[in-house]
Amino acid sequence: MNNLGSLIFLVSVFLFTTFLNWYVFQAVKTLTTNLDNEKIRNSINIGYWLIFSGISIWVVLTFIRIFSAGEITTSTQSVLNVFLTVLVTQLVVVLILFGEDIFRNIQAGFSLVLSGTKEFTFPTRNTWVSVLAITAAAFPFFSFIYGVTYGKHNFKVHKEVIYFEDLPEAFDGFTITQLSDIHSGSFKDLEGVQKGIDLAIEQQSDLFVFTGDLVNHKAEEIEPFLDQFSKIKAAHGQYSILGNHDYGDYISWPSSTAKEENFQKLKRQHERMGYRLLLDEHVRIEKDGQSIHILGVENWGVGFAKKGDLAKALNGTGKEDFKVLLSHDPSHWDEEVKRNESPIHLTLSGHTHGMQFGIETPLIRWSPVQYRYPNWAGLTEEKGRFLYVNRGFGFHAFSGRVGIWPEITVIELRKTR
Structure with a gap:
Protein backbone atom coordinates (compact mmCIF):
# COMPACT_ATOMS: atom_id res chain seq x y z
CA MET A 1 0.00 0.00 0.00
CA ASN A 2 1.46 3.38 -1.03
CA ASN A 3 1.60 6.44 1.27
CA LEU A 4 -1.57 7.99 -0.14
CA GLY A 5 -3.43 4.70 0.09
CA SER A 6 -2.28 4.25 3.68
CA LEU A 7 -3.39 7.76 4.60
CA ILE A 8 -6.83 7.26 3.04
CA PHE A 9 -7.19 3.94 4.87
CA LEU A 10 -6.20 5.43 8.25
CA VAL A 11 -8.55 8.40 7.88
CA SER A 12 -11.36 6.05 6.82
CA VAL A 13 -10.81 3.82 9.86
CA PHE A 14 -10.84 6.80 12.21
CA LEU A 15 -13.95 8.36 10.68
CA PHE A 16 -15.82 5.04 10.57
CA THR A 17 -15.01 4.13 14.18
CA THR A 18 -15.93 7.67 15.29
CA PHE A 19 -19.27 7.33 13.51
CA LEU A 20 -19.92 4.01 15.27
CA ASN A 21 -18.93 5.54 18.61
CA TRP A 22 -21.40 8.39 18.05
CA TYR A 23 -24.24 6.11 16.96
CA VAL A 24 -23.82 3.72 19.90
CA PHE A 25 -23.65 6.73 22.20
CA GLN A 26 -27.26 7.43 21.28
CA ALA A 27 -28.25 4.27 23.17
CA VAL A 28 -26.04 5.19 26.13
CA LYS A 29 -27.45 8.71 26.21
CA THR A 30 -31.02 7.39 26.09
CA LEU A 31 -30.39 5.15 29.08
CA THR A 32 -28.52 7.76 31.13
CA THR A 33 -31.25 10.36 30.53
CA ASN A 34 -33.38 8.51 33.09
CA LEU A 35 -30.74 8.91 35.80
CA ASP A 36 -31.67 11.51 38.39
CA ASN A 37 -28.06 12.14 39.41
CA GLU A 38 -26.60 14.51 36.81
CA LYS A 39 -23.06 13.98 38.04
CA ILE A 40 -23.27 10.21 37.47
CA ARG A 41 -24.95 10.79 34.11
CA ASN A 42 -22.19 13.11 32.94
CA SER A 43 -19.48 10.79 34.24
CA ILE A 44 -20.89 7.86 32.26
CA ASN A 45 -21.16 9.91 29.07
CA ILE A 46 -17.67 11.38 29.40
CA GLY A 47 -16.22 7.99 30.33
CA TYR A 48 -17.81 6.45 27.25
CA TRP A 49 -16.15 8.95 24.92
CA LEU A 50 -12.78 8.71 26.66
CA ILE A 51 -12.76 4.91 26.35
CA PHE A 52 -14.02 4.52 22.80
CA SER A 53 -12.23 7.54 21.33
CA GLY A 54 -9.09 6.16 22.94
CA ILE A 55 -9.66 2.80 21.28
CA SER A 56 -10.13 4.48 17.88
CA ILE A 57 -6.86 6.39 18.25
CA TRP A 58 -5.09 3.25 19.55
CA VAL A 59 -6.27 1.29 16.50
CA VAL A 60 -5.12 3.98 14.05
CA LEU A 61 -1.70 4.14 15.72
CA THR A 62 -1.49 0.35 15.54
CA PHE A 63 -2.19 0.37 11.82
CA ILE A 64 0.61 2.95 11.45
CA ARG A 65 2.92 0.53 13.29
CA ILE A 66 1.84 -2.31 11.00
CA PHE A 67 2.47 -0.24 7.87
CA SER A 68 5.86 0.89 9.21
CA ALA A 69 6.99 -2.60 10.23
CA GLY A 70 5.53 -4.21 7.13
CA GLU A 71 3.99 -7.06 9.13
CA ILE A 72 1.45 -7.96 11.80
CA THR A 73 3.25 -8.92 15.01
CA THR A 74 1.80 -10.69 18.06
CA SER A 75 1.55 -7.34 19.87
CA THR A 76 -0.34 -5.63 17.04
CA GLN A 77 -2.52 -8.74 16.80
CA SER A 78 -3.77 -8.02 20.33
CA VAL A 79 -4.92 -4.55 19.27
CA LEU A 80 -6.67 -6.01 16.24
CA ASN A 81 -8.48 -8.39 18.60
CA VAL A 82 -9.82 -5.41 20.55
CA PHE A 83 -10.69 -3.57 17.34
CA LEU A 84 -12.69 -6.44 15.86
CA THR A 85 -14.43 -7.23 19.15
CA VAL A 86 -15.54 -3.63 19.57
CA LEU A 87 -16.39 -3.26 15.88
CA VAL A 88 -18.74 -6.26 15.71
CA THR A 89 -20.30 -5.42 19.07
CA GLN A 90 -20.99 -1.85 18.00
CA LEU A 91 -22.38 -2.92 14.63
CA VAL A 92 -25.05 -4.99 16.41
CA VAL A 93 -26.10 -1.94 18.43
CA VAL A 94 -26.08 0.28 15.34
CA LEU A 95 -28.21 -2.12 13.30
CA ILE A 96 -30.92 -2.21 15.97
CA LEU A 97 -30.84 1.56 16.46
CA PHE A 98 -30.91 2.09 12.71
CA GLY A 99 -34.05 -0.04 12.49
CA GLU A 100 -35.61 2.14 15.17
CA ASP A 101 -34.53 5.28 13.29
CA ILE A 102 -36.26 4.10 10.13
CA PHE A 103 -39.46 3.56 12.11
CA ARG A 104 -39.10 6.95 13.84
CA ASN A 105 -38.68 8.73 10.52
CA ILE A 106 -41.76 7.03 9.08
CA GLN A 107 -43.68 7.89 12.23
CA ALA A 108 -42.46 11.50 11.98
CA GLY A 109 -43.54 11.70 8.36
CA PHE A 110 -47.10 10.63 9.17
CA SER A 111 -47.19 12.98 12.15
CA LEU A 112 -46.01 15.89 10.02
CA VAL A 113 -48.66 15.26 7.37
CA LEU A 114 -51.49 14.80 9.88
CA SER A 115 -50.71 17.50 12.45
CA GLY A 116 -48.72 20.07 10.48
CA THR A 117 -45.52 21.84 11.47
CA LYS A 118 -46.93 23.77 14.46
CA GLU A 119 -47.65 20.71 16.59
CA PHE A 120 -44.90 18.49 15.17
CA THR A 121 -42.23 16.99 17.41
CA PHE A 122 -39.79 14.34 16.27
CA PRO A 123 -40.37 11.00 18.08
CA THR A 124 -37.86 10.31 20.83
CA ARG A 125 -35.92 7.08 21.18
CA ASN A 126 -37.52 4.24 23.10
CA THR A 127 -35.57 3.22 26.17
CA TRP A 128 -36.48 -0.43 25.64
CA VAL A 129 -34.90 -0.41 22.15
CA SER A 130 -31.62 0.88 23.57
CA VAL A 131 -31.74 -1.79 26.27
CA LEU A 132 -32.42 -4.42 23.59
CA ALA A 133 -29.52 -3.17 21.44
CA ILE A 134 -26.98 -3.26 24.25
CA THR A 135 -28.26 -6.62 25.51
CA ALA A 136 -28.07 -8.14 22.02
CA ALA A 137 -24.54 -6.75 21.59
CA ALA A 138 -23.42 -8.67 24.66
CA PHE A 139 -23.65 -11.92 22.67
CA PRO A 140 -21.01 -11.07 20.02
CA PHE A 141 -18.90 -9.33 22.67
CA PHE A 142 -18.60 -12.40 24.87
CA SER A 143 -18.34 -14.66 21.79
CA PHE A 144 -15.26 -12.76 20.68
CA ILE A 145 -13.80 -12.90 24.19
CA TYR A 146 -14.27 -16.68 24.09
CA GLY A 147 -12.84 -16.85 20.55
CA VAL A 148 -9.65 -15.06 21.55
CA THR A 149 -9.08 -17.03 24.75
CA TYR A 150 -10.34 -20.54 23.92
CA GLY A 151 -11.94 -20.68 20.48
CA LYS A 152 -8.66 -20.50 18.57
CA HIS A 153 -7.71 -23.90 20.00
CA ASN A 154 -11.20 -25.42 19.90
CA PHE A 155 -10.15 -27.97 17.28
Whole structure:
Protein backbone atom coordinates (compact mmCIF):
# COMPACT_ATOMS: atom_id res chain seq x y z
CA MET A 1 0.00 0.00 0.00
CA ASN A 2 1.46 3.38 -1.03
CA ASN A 3 1.60 6.44 1.27
CA LEU A 4 -1.57 7.99 -0.14
CA GLY A 5 -3.43 4.70 0.09
CA SER A 6 -2.28 4.25 3.68
CA LEU A 7 -3.39 7.76 4.60
CA ILE A 8 -6.83 7.26 3.04
CA PHE A 9 -7.19 3.94 4.87
CA LEU A 10 -6.20 5.43 8.25
CA VAL A 11 -8.55 8.40 7.88
CA SER A 12 -11.36 6.05 6.82
CA VAL A 13 -10.81 3.82 9.86
CA PHE A 14 -10.84 6.80 12.21
CA LEU A 15 -13.95 8.36 10.68
CA PHE A 16 -15.82 5.04 10.57
CA THR A 17 -15.01 4.13 14.18
CA THR A 18 -15.93 7.67 15.29
CA PHE A 19 -19.27 7.33 13.51
CA LEU A 20 -19.92 4.01 15.27
CA ASN A 21 -18.93 5.54 18.61
CA TRP A 22 -21.40 8.39 18.05
CA TYR A 23 -24.24 6.11 16.96
CA VAL A 24 -23.82 3.72 19.90
CA PHE A 25 -23.65 6.73 22.20
CA GLN A 26 -27.26 7.43 21.28
CA ALA A 27 -28.25 4.27 23.17
CA VAL A 28 -26.04 5.19 26.13
CA LYS A 29 -27.45 8.71 26.21
CA THR A 30 -31.02 7.39 26.09
CA LEU A 31 -30.39 5.15 29.08
CA THR A 32 -28.52 7.76 31.13
CA THR A 33 -31.25 10.36 30.53
CA ASN A 34 -33.38 8.51 33.09
CA LEU A 35 -30.74 8.91 35.80
CA ASP A 36 -31.67 11.51 38.39
CA ASN A 37 -28.06 12.14 39.41
CA GLU A 38 -26.60 14.51 36.81
CA LYS A 39 -23.06 13.98 38.04
CA ILE A 40 -23.27 10.21 37.47
CA ARG A 41 -24.95 10.79 34.11
CA ASN A 42 -22.19 13.11 32.94
CA SER A 43 -19.48 10.79 34.24
CA ILE A 44 -20.89 7.86 32.26
CA ASN A 45 -21.16 9.91 29.07
CA ILE A 46 -17.67 11.38 29.40
CA GLY A 47 -16.22 7.99 30.33
CA TYR A 48 -17.81 6.45 27.25
CA TRP A 49 -16.15 8.95 24.92
CA LEU A 50 -12.78 8.71 26.66
CA ILE A 51 -12.76 4.91 26.35
CA PHE A 52 -14.02 4.52 22.80
CA SER A 53 -12.23 7.54 21.33
CA GLY A 54 -9.09 6.16 22.94
CA ILE A 55 -9.66 2.80 21.28
CA SER A 56 -10.13 4.48 17.88
CA ILE A 57 -6.86 6.39 18.25
CA TRP A 58 -5.09 3.25 19.55
CA VAL A 59 -6.27 1.29 16.50
CA VAL A 60 -5.12 3.98 14.05
CA LEU A 61 -1.70 4.14 15.72
CA THR A 62 -1.49 0.35 15.54
CA PHE A 63 -2.19 0.37 11.82
CA ILE A 64 0.61 2.95 11.45
CA ARG A 65 2.92 0.53 13.29
CA ILE A 66 1.84 -2.31 11.00
CA PHE A 67 2.47 -0.24 7.87
CA SER A 68 5.86 0.89 9.21
CA ALA A 69 6.99 -2.60 10.23
CA GLY A 70 5.53 -4.21 7.13
CA GLU A 71 3.99 -7.06 9.13
CA ILE A 72 1.45 -7.96 11.80
CA THR A 73 3.25 -8.92 15.01
CA THR A 74 1.80 -10.69 18.06
CA SER A 75 1.55 -7.34 19.87
CA THR A 76 -0.34 -5.63 17.04
CA GLN A 77 -2.52 -8.74 16.80
CA SER A 78 -3.77 -8.02 20.33
CA VAL A 79 -4.92 -4.55 19.27
CA LEU A 80 -6.67 -6.01 16.24
CA ASN A 81 -8.48 -8.39 18.60
CA VAL A 82 -9.82 -5.41 20.55
CA PHE A 83 -10.69 -3.57 17.34
CA LEU A 84 -12.69 -6.44 15.86
CA THR A 85 -14.43 -7.23 19.15
CA VAL A 86 -15.54 -3.63 19.57
CA LEU A 87 -16.39 -3.26 15.88
CA VAL A 88 -18.74 -6.26 15.71
CA THR A 89 -20.30 -5.42 19.07
CA GLN A 90 -20.99 -1.85 18.00
CA LEU A 91 -22.38 -2.92 14.63
CA VAL A 92 -25.05 -4.99 16.41
CA VAL A 93 -26.10 -1.94 18.43
CA VAL A 94 -26.08 0.28 15.34
CA LEU A 95 -28.21 -2.12 13.30
CA ILE A 96 -30.92 -2.21 15.97
CA LEU A 97 -30.84 1.56 16.46
CA PHE A 98 -30.91 2.09 12.71
CA GLY A 99 -34.05 -0.04 12.49
CA GLU A 100 -35.61 2.14 15.17
CA ASP A 101 -34.53 5.28 13.29
CA ILE A 102 -36.26 4.10 10.13
CA PHE A 103 -39.46 3.56 12.11
CA ARG A 104 -39.10 6.95 13.84
CA ASN A 105 -38.68 8.73 10.52
CA ILE A 106 -41.76 7.03 9.08
CA GLN A 107 -43.68 7.89 12.23
CA ALA A 108 -42.46 11.50 11.98
CA GLY A 109 -43.54 11.70 8.36
CA PHE A 110 -47.10 10.63 9.17
CA SER A 111 -47.19 12.98 12.15
CA LEU A 112 -46.01 15.89 10.02
CA VAL A 113 -48.66 15.26 7.37
CA LEU A 114 -51.49 14.80 9.88
CA SER A 115 -50.71 17.50 12.45
CA GLY A 116 -48.72 20.07 10.48
CA THR A 117 -45.52 21.84 11.47
CA LYS A 118 -46.93 23.77 14.46
CA GLU A 119 -47.65 20.71 16.59
CA PHE A 120 -44.90 18.49 15.17
CA THR A 121 -42.23 16.99 17.41
CA PHE A 122 -39.79 14.34 16.27
CA PRO A 123 -40.37 11.00 18.08
CA THR A 124 -37.86 10.31 20.83
CA ARG A 125 -35.92 7.08 21.18
CA ASN A 126 -37.52 4.24 23.10
CA THR A 127 -35.57 3.22 26.17
CA TRP A 128 -36.48 -0.43 25.64
CA VAL A 129 -34.90 -0.41 22.15
CA SER A 130 -31.62 0.88 23.57
CA VAL A 131 -31.74 -1.79 26.27
CA LEU A 132 -32.42 -4.42 23.59
CA ALA A 133 -29.52 -3.17 21.44
CA ILE A 134 -26.98 -3.26 24.25
CA THR A 135 -28.26 -6.62 25.51
CA ALA A 136 -28.07 -8.14 22.02
CA ALA A 137 -24.54 -6.75 21.59
CA ALA A 138 -23.42 -8.67 24.66
CA PHE A 139 -23.65 -11.92 22.67
CA PRO A 140 -21.01 -11.07 20.02
CA PHE A 141 -18.90 -9.33 22.67
CA PHE A 142 -18.60 -12.40 24.87
CA SER A 143 -18.34 -14.66 21.79
CA PHE A 144 -15.26 -12.76 20.68
CA ILE A 145 -13.80 -12.90 24.19
CA TYR A 146 -14.27 -16.68 24.09
CA GLY A 147 -12.84 -16.85 20.55
CA VAL A 148 -9.65 -15.06 21.55
CA THR A 149 -9.08 -17.03 24.75
CA TYR A 150 -10.34 -20.54 23.92
CA GLY A 151 -11.94 -20.68 20.48
CA LYS A 152 -8.66 -20.50 18.57
CA HIS A 153 -7.71 -23.90 20.00
CA ASN A 154 -11.20 -25.42 19.90
CA PHE A 155 -10.15 -27.97 17.28
CA LYS A 156 -12.81 -29.97 15.47
CA VAL A 157 -12.44 -33.11 13.36
CA HIS A 158 -14.52 -32.98 10.17
CA LYS A 159 -15.01 -36.33 8.44
CA GLU A 160 -16.22 -36.84 4.89
CA VAL A 161 -16.82 -40.07 2.95
CA ILE A 162 -16.62 -39.51 -0.82
CA TYR A 163 -17.64 -42.14 -3.37
CA PHE A 164 -16.03 -42.61 -6.80
CA GLU A 165 -16.90 -45.12 -9.50
CA ASP A 166 -13.35 -45.29 -10.82
CA LEU A 167 -11.49 -45.47 -7.52
CA PRO A 168 -9.03 -48.41 -7.64
CA GLU A 169 -10.29 -51.30 -5.51
CA ALA A 170 -7.19 -51.30 -3.35
CA PHE A 171 -7.96 -47.76 -2.18
CA ASP A 172 -11.54 -48.44 -1.10
CA GLY A 173 -11.56 -47.08 2.48
CA PHE A 174 -8.28 -45.16 2.05
CA THR A 175 -8.13 -42.20 4.46
CA ILE A 176 -6.46 -38.81 4.15
CA THR A 177 -5.92 -36.39 7.03
CA GLN A 178 -5.62 -32.77 5.95
CA LEU A 179 -4.33 -29.73 7.80
CA SER A 180 -4.16 -26.27 6.28
CA ASP A 181 -3.16 -22.73 7.20
CA ILE A 182 -1.08 -23.40 10.29
CA HIS A 183 0.15 -19.77 10.39
CA SER A 184 2.75 -20.65 13.01
CA GLY A 185 3.82 -17.02 13.46
CA SER A 186 0.56 -16.36 15.30
CA PHE A 187 0.99 -19.10 17.90
CA LYS A 188 1.95 -18.47 21.52
CA ASP A 189 0.41 -21.44 23.33
CA LEU A 190 2.43 -24.62 22.72
CA GLU A 191 -0.06 -26.76 24.65
CA GLY A 192 -3.00 -25.34 22.71
CA VAL A 193 -1.30 -26.19 19.41
CA GLN A 194 -0.48 -29.68 20.68
CA LYS A 195 -4.21 -30.37 21.18
CA GLY A 196 -4.75 -30.06 17.44
CA ILE A 197 -1.66 -32.08 16.57
CA ASP A 198 -2.75 -34.88 18.90
CA LEU A 199 -6.15 -34.98 17.17
CA ALA A 200 -4.46 -35.26 13.78
CA ILE A 201 -2.25 -38.11 15.00
CA GLU A 202 -5.23 -39.93 16.55
CA GLN A 203 -6.89 -40.24 13.13
CA GLN A 204 -4.20 -42.74 12.02
CA SER A 205 -4.94 -42.02 8.38
CA ASP A 206 -3.24 -43.70 5.43
CA LEU A 207 -1.99 -40.36 4.07
CA PHE A 208 -1.31 -36.93 5.56
CA VAL A 209 -1.42 -33.69 3.57
CA PHE A 210 -0.84 -30.06 4.43
CA THR A 211 -2.30 -27.49 2.04
CA GLY A 212 -0.27 -24.33 2.59
CA ASP A 213 0.44 -21.25 4.73
CA LEU A 214 2.87 -22.79 7.15
CA VAL A 215 3.92 -19.32 8.34
CA ASN A 216 2.66 -15.76 8.30
CA HIS A 217 5.77 -14.28 6.74
CA LYS A 218 9.10 -15.76 7.86
CA ALA A 219 10.49 -19.30 7.82
CA GLU A 220 11.73 -18.93 11.39
CA GLU A 221 8.16 -18.77 12.70
CA ILE A 222 7.70 -22.55 12.45
CA GLU A 223 10.93 -23.42 14.27
CA PRO A 224 9.46 -23.65 17.81
CA PHE A 225 6.88 -26.13 16.47
CA LEU A 226 9.00 -28.29 14.15
CA ASP A 227 9.23 -31.21 16.56
CA GLN A 228 5.50 -31.12 17.29
CA PHE A 229 4.34 -31.18 13.66
CA SER A 230 6.99 -33.74 12.69
CA LYS A 231 5.16 -36.24 14.92
CA ILE A 232 2.32 -36.45 12.39
CA LYS A 233 3.01 -39.56 10.33
CA ALA A 234 1.03 -41.69 7.89
CA ALA A 235 1.67 -45.11 6.39
CA HIS A 236 1.77 -43.74 2.83
CA GLY A 237 3.64 -40.54 3.63
CA GLN A 238 3.22 -36.85 4.36
CA TYR A 239 2.85 -34.33 1.54
CA SER A 240 2.58 -30.55 1.50
CA ILE A 241 2.28 -27.48 -0.70
CA LEU A 242 2.84 -23.73 -0.39
CA GLY A 243 0.24 -21.06 0.36
CA ASN A 244 0.24 -17.38 -0.47
CA HIS A 245 1.82 -16.40 2.88
CA ASP A 246 4.75 -18.78 2.45
CA TYR A 247 6.50 -16.65 -0.18
CA GLY A 248 7.18 -13.70 2.13
CA ASP A 249 5.34 -11.33 -0.19
CA TYR A 250 3.55 -9.34 2.51
CA ILE A 251 6.47 -7.82 4.42
CA SER A 252 9.45 -5.66 3.54
CA TRP A 253 12.82 -7.38 3.09
CA PRO A 254 16.24 -5.68 3.18
CA SER A 255 17.01 -7.22 -0.20
CA SER A 256 15.69 -9.67 -2.77
CA THR A 257 18.47 -12.03 -1.67
CA ALA A 258 17.17 -12.04 1.93
CA LYS A 259 13.67 -12.82 0.70
CA GLU A 260 14.91 -15.69 -1.47
CA GLU A 261 17.02 -17.10 1.39
CA ASN A 262 13.94 -17.06 3.61
CA PHE A 263 11.94 -18.89 0.94
CA GLN A 264 14.57 -21.58 0.52
CA LYS A 265 14.76 -21.98 4.29
CA LEU A 266 11.00 -22.42 4.46
CA LYS A 267 11.13 -25.20 1.90
CA ARG A 268 13.77 -26.93 4.02
CA GLN A 269 11.46 -26.65 7.05
CA HIS A 270 8.95 -28.88 5.25
CA GLU A 271 11.69 -31.46 4.81
CA ARG A 272 12.68 -31.21 8.48
CA MET A 273 9.09 -32.03 9.47
CA GLY A 274 9.09 -35.04 7.17
CA TYR A 275 6.77 -33.49 4.58
CA ARG A 276 7.41 -33.98 0.88
CA LEU A 277 6.84 -30.51 -0.59
CA LEU A 278 5.13 -30.77 -3.99
CA LEU A 279 6.05 -27.93 -6.35
CA ASP A 280 3.94 -28.33 -9.49
CA GLU A 281 4.53 -32.07 -9.52
CA HIS A 282 2.91 -35.35 -8.60
CA VAL A 283 3.71 -38.56 -6.78
CA ARG A 284 2.32 -42.01 -7.27
CA ILE A 285 0.89 -43.79 -4.24
CA GLU A 286 0.83 -47.56 -4.65
CA LYS A 287 -1.19 -50.14 -2.76
CA ASP A 288 -1.66 -53.82 -3.59
CA GLY A 289 -0.48 -53.32 -7.16
CA GLN A 290 -2.79 -50.36 -7.85
CA SER A 291 -2.16 -46.63 -7.60
CA ILE A 292 -3.52 -43.13 -7.27
CA HIS A 293 -1.72 -39.84 -7.95
CA ILE A 294 -1.24 -36.98 -5.48
CA LEU A 295 -0.63 -33.69 -7.25
CA GLY A 296 0.61 -30.49 -5.64
CA VAL A 297 0.83 -27.01 -7.12
CA GLU A 298 2.31 -23.75 -5.93
CA ASN A 299 -0.15 -21.08 -4.86
CA TRP A 300 -2.69 -20.08 -7.52
CA GLY A 301 -5.51 -17.77 -6.54
CA VAL A 302 -7.82 -15.13 -7.96
CA GLY A 303 -6.56 -11.81 -6.58
CA PHE A 304 -3.31 -13.46 -5.48
CA ALA A 305 -0.18 -14.65 -7.24
CA LYS A 306 -0.84 -17.32 -9.84
CA LYS A 307 2.40 -19.22 -9.43
CA GLY A 308 1.04 -22.76 -9.74
CA ASP A 309 1.35 -24.69 -12.97
CA LEU A 310 -1.36 -27.34 -13.11
CA ALA A 311 -0.27 -28.62 -16.53
CA LYS A 312 3.21 -29.28 -15.17
CA ALA A 313 1.81 -31.14 -12.17
CA LEU A 314 -0.36 -33.26 -14.49
CA ASN A 315 2.52 -34.10 -16.82
CA GLY A 316 3.03 -37.86 -16.79
CA THR A 317 -0.47 -38.71 -15.61
CA GLY A 318 -3.27 -40.07 -17.78
CA LYS A 319 -6.90 -39.04 -18.03
CA GLU A 320 -7.93 -42.40 -16.62
CA ASP A 321 -5.69 -42.10 -13.53
CA PHE A 322 -7.29 -41.34 -10.19
CA LYS A 323 -5.97 -37.96 -9.02
CA VAL A 324 -6.07 -35.93 -5.81
CA LEU A 325 -4.85 -32.33 -6.11
CA LEU A 326 -3.44 -30.17 -3.32
CA SER A 327 -4.06 -26.51 -4.19
CA HIS A 328 -4.10 -23.87 -1.47
CA ASP A 329 -6.69 -21.44 -2.85
CA PRO A 330 -10.18 -22.82 -3.66
CA SER A 331 -10.63 -20.25 -6.44
CA HIS A 332 -8.16 -22.37 -8.42
CA TRP A 333 -10.72 -25.17 -8.52
CA ASP A 334 -13.37 -22.80 -9.86
CA GLU A 335 -11.13 -21.24 -12.50
CA GLU A 336 -8.94 -24.10 -13.77
CA VAL A 337 -9.33 -27.42 -12.04
CA LYS A 338 -12.95 -28.50 -12.34
CA ARG A 339 -13.02 -28.03 -16.12
CA ASN A 340 -9.59 -29.47 -16.86
CA GLU A 341 -9.45 -31.97 -19.72
CA SER A 342 -7.69 -34.45 -17.46
CA PRO A 343 -10.24 -35.16 -14.69
CA ILE A 344 -9.06 -34.38 -11.17
CA HIS A 345 -11.30 -36.34 -8.85
CA LEU A 346 -10.67 -34.49 -5.60
CA THR A 347 -9.06 -31.14 -4.78
CA LEU A 348 -8.05 -30.27 -1.22
CA SER A 349 -7.71 -26.57 -0.38
CA GLY A 350 -7.68 -24.11 2.53
CA HIS A 351 -6.85 -20.40 2.48
CA THR A 352 -10.20 -18.89 3.54
CA HIS A 353 -10.06 -19.78 7.28
CA GLY A 354 -13.85 -19.38 7.06
CA MET A 355 -12.75 -15.83 7.94
CA GLN A 356 -12.41 -17.23 11.51
CA PHE A 357 -15.86 -15.82 12.16
CA GLY A 358 -19.35 -16.99 11.31
CA ILE A 359 -22.19 -19.33 12.14
CA GLU A 360 -22.33 -23.03 11.32
CA THR A 361 -25.41 -24.88 12.53
CA PRO A 362 -27.66 -27.49 10.89
CA LEU A 363 -29.99 -24.64 9.89
CA ILE A 364 -27.67 -21.67 9.32
CA ARG A 365 -24.30 -21.57 7.62
CA TRP A 366 -22.86 -18.09 7.15
CA SER A 367 -19.55 -16.26 7.15
CA PRO A 368 -18.59 -12.91 5.63
CA VAL A 369 -16.00 -14.76 3.56
CA GLN A 370 -18.77 -16.29 1.43
CA TYR A 371 -19.13 -12.97 -0.39
CA ARG A 372 -15.55 -13.42 -1.65
CA TYR A 373 -15.36 -17.22 -1.98
CA PRO A 374 -18.45 -19.20 -3.00
CA ASN A 375 -16.71 -22.36 -1.77
CA TRP A 376 -15.32 -21.26 1.57
CA ALA A 377 -15.56 -24.37 3.78
CA GLY A 378 -16.46 -28.03 3.53
CA LEU A 379 -17.31 -30.23 0.55
CA THR A 380 -18.69 -29.27 -2.83
CA GLU A 381 -19.14 -31.24 -6.04
CA GLU A 382 -19.68 -30.48 -9.69
CA LYS A 383 -20.07 -33.18 -12.32
CA GLY A 384 -18.31 -35.78 -10.25
CA ARG A 385 -15.35 -33.54 -9.36
CA PHE A 386 -15.02 -32.71 -5.69
CA LEU A 387 -13.50 -29.85 -3.72
CA TYR A 388 -12.94 -29.83 0.02
CA VAL A 389 -12.00 -26.54 1.72
CA ASN A 390 -10.39 -26.89 5.14
CA ARG A 391 -11.28 -24.14 7.67
CA GLY A 392 -7.66 -23.82 8.77
CA PHE A 393 -5.63 -25.02 11.72
CA GLY A 394 -4.32 -21.63 12.88
CA PHE A 395 -5.27 -18.00 12.65
CA HIS A 396 -3.91 -14.73 11.33
CA ALA A 397 -4.45 -11.00 12.02
CA PHE A 398 -7.36 -11.72 14.38
CA SER A 399 -5.94 -14.19 16.90
CA GLY A 400 -9.19 -15.96 17.62
CA ARG A 401 -12.01 -18.07 16.24
CA VAL A 402 -15.71 -17.33 16.63
CA GLY A 403 -18.14 -19.93 15.31
CA ILE A 404 -15.71 -21.21 12.65
CA TRP A 405 -13.47 -23.50 14.65
CA PRO A 406 -9.97 -24.74 13.70
CA GLU A 407 -10.17 -27.94 11.72
CA ILE A 408 -8.60 -31.34 11.18
CA THR A 409 -10.11 -32.94 8.09
CA VAL A 410 -10.39 -36.67 7.47
CA ILE A 411 -11.39 -37.76 3.97
CA GLU A 412 -12.31 -41.39 3.33
CA LEU A 413 -12.25 -42.53 -0.30
CA ARG A 414 -14.81 -45.18 -1.14
CA LYS A 415 -15.59 -47.04 -4.33
CA THR A 416 -19.18 -46.84 -5.55
CA ARG A 417 -20.75 -50.29 -5.51
